Amino acid sequence: MTIRVLLADDQEMVRAALRAVIDRRDDLCVVGDAADGEQAVAAALRLRPDVVVMDVRMPGMTGVEATRRVLADWPHADPPPRVLVLTTFDLDEYVHSALRAGAGGFLLKNSPPDQLAHAIRVVAAGEAMLAPSVTHRLISAFTALPPGLVSGVAPPAPGRHARIGSLTERELRVLILVARGLSNTQIADALGLTLANVKSRVNRVLTRLGLENRVQAAILVHEAGLLPTVAGEVRAEGGEGP
Template sequence: MAVAHARISVVIADDEPVVREGLRLILETQRDLAVVGGAGDGHEAVQLCVELRPDVLLLDVRMPSGDGIWVLGELADKRLLGGDGTRVLMLTTFSADEYIDEALGAGASGFLLKSSSYEEVLSGVRATARGDGSLSPSVARRVIDGYVASRASRPVDASDAARLVGLTGRERSVLELVGEGLNNLEIAERLAVSEHTVKSHVSRLLAKTGCRDRGQAAALARRSQGF
């Protein structure tokens, strides 16, 4: 007898009704995804997350009555962000959005361009629900470029360095690749190991560094400049 799997619940928060409706139509074509709510501003997004506890929040960076960064802070304060709570996939119009680094550092699991393809939207939501996080290719390029630039220009913060002391060499390699925006399968291919092994490394490095999720781990990796 087949076992029914729970659907991934999603709340869409964007101040443009046409964007919310377009994303809803894309997601609801899939049996494993369920749109459970829509919000037009930051306060409404927080309220829906408190009431519905969705698996994923698709969150516009720029919204009235509390932008995406504010929403991340509110969810973190309420202990609803990441882990067993709601994982957040940010929405942005431009790959050079000035809020990308701040949002990832605040706990967002990834960034999705509003111009992303149908397939990118679906894979991004599923990856975020799994805890892998997701970055649109052009956003990933910007993040990597910023990471490389920071390695050449900034010393490692002492508190960040202390969080990395207990990592093994392989865990540090995995962390660096997480910082580049790679998912578990991509990291496994890069390191020539199994995806299960990568998941184990990620779980251990999250525990050792005190990172809540991959978004925070990615931010730590970028700040650490290759430790």
């Protein structure tokens, strides 16, 4: 099945480059593009793509607000598109809010073409795309921010750290592997489980801990002191994300 992609970026050259990378893949197809957030929302509602590749910084409506609008205002019976956020990261504090708004993951703009194609496939499959080294930078930036600085990022709920103790040993291992940036497929290989079993366990762990996504899981594990050396433990640049 071909994955239908909508591109949203305010730079025409960037959109052209992304289109060239994506359309070279037999299983990917660009169905439209947008130059700002408002156009992105309108195009997503009209074209109903599988994935929106969304720049964070655009004039007028940002990629964060566009992501929130697409997911909140989706009028169709079929599920809304998954959103893959593009960011330079070092300047984009907005990435935290974008993930909380419902984005399926984020990718650096200077990532290799193969990693972009892979990220689209991962996000389209319903998983989060968070490369391990980038996840570490996200956690570091998040934990360095004063509370309330980034809009939409809530502090950990009271007792959430304590809830980690209620997890089984296998669930705790799954949580830590999620925080390290492994995909469901990689976790299945590491623990000798089926992919369906891992998906079920990940969902159960997130639910029991009151977490919305894998980014929050990584932050929680980091804050709980269970992941002191994220960087360097797993390197999957160009490989499969979580």
